[in-house]
Amino acid sequence: MARWLVISDNHGDRTILEQLRHQLAPDRVFHCGDSEMTVDDPWFQNTWVVRGNMDRDQRFPLTATPKVDGSQVLLVHGHHDAVNWDLTQLALHAQAEQAQAVFFGHTHELAVELVHGCLFLNPGSISQPRGEFRTLGGTCALVTVTAKNWQVQYYTRDGQPVRKLNFTFPRATQKG
Template sequence: MARWLIVSDNHGDTDILPELTKRLRPDVTFHCGDSEMQLQDAWFQKPQTYAVRGNMDIDEAFPLVQTPTVDGCRVLLTHGHRDAVHWDLTKLKLHAEAVQAQAVFFGHTHELAVEELDGRLFLNPGSISQPRGEFRSLGGTCALVTVTPEAWHVQYYTRDCRPVTRLQFTFERPQKG
C-alpha cells in the first residue's frame, strides 16, 4: 500500500506545498503544473517527487510530461493544457493509451474531478490555491490516493489538510492476466 499526493496549480503559493507533505505524509508526490516556482526549489528535489510544467510556468527545466512507473503502475503526469482538458478528456485519453498509463494526473482547469475510463484512473486534484467550479468554496483542494493491488482509494483534502468526506471514492484496478 502506498500513499500518493496529487497537487496542482498553487500559482506561486510556496508555503502550502511543504505543509501538505508534512501533514499528509505521502510516499510519492505528483505536481500537475502551474507552480510558478523553479524546478531547483527544495520541495521538488525530494525523493519520489514528480512535477511538470504548466502554461503559467516560466522555468523550462520542468518537463511538459512525465510517465514514471511508480509502485508498478505507469503514470501519465501532465498539466493538461496541451490535451485540451477544458473541453473534454478525449485527447488526454488517447495520450494515456499511447503511453500505456494506468493512472492519469492533470490540472489546468482548477476544478477537481476523478473518474475511471477504460480501466484507467483520471484525476484532477483541483487548484490548491485558486479553486474554481462547484467546489470553489472549499478554498483549494488536493488528492491523496492510496494505492493497493486491487484498488485506487481517492480522498480529497482541503488546503488545511481536512478530508472532504463527500469527496472520497474507490475504483477497482484492472487485474493483469
C-alpha cells in the same frame, strides 16, 4: 500499500505545498504544474512535476511517465491535451503511454473517474479553485494504492478530508 499526494496549480504559494506534504505524509508526490516555482526548488526533490502554462522555468518537462508502485502513470498539466473541453485528447495520450493512472490540472476544478480501467484525476487547484467545489478554498488528492484498488480522498488546503469526496475504484494490475 502506498499513499500518493497529487497536487496542482499552487501558483507560487510554496508554503501550502510544504504544509500538506508534512501533514499528509505521502510516500510519493505528483505535481501537475503551475507551481510558478523553479525546477531546482528543494520542494521538488523526490517529486514528479511537470510544466504548466504559467510556469516560466523551461526546465520542467511537459509530461512525465514514471512507473510507480507497479503502475504506469501519465502526469501532465493538461493545457496541451485540451482538458478545458473534454478528456478525449488526454485519453488518447494515456492510451499511447499505456497509463493506468493519469494526473492533470489546468482547469482548477477537481475531477476523478475511471475510464476503460484507467484512473483520470484532477486534484483541483490548491490555491485558486474554480467550479462546484471552489468554496472549499482549494483541494488536493491523496490516492491510496492497494493491490486491488485506487482509494481517492480529496483534502482541503488546511489538510482536512472532504467526506463526500472519497472514492474507490478497481485497479488494473496490468495494462493489456
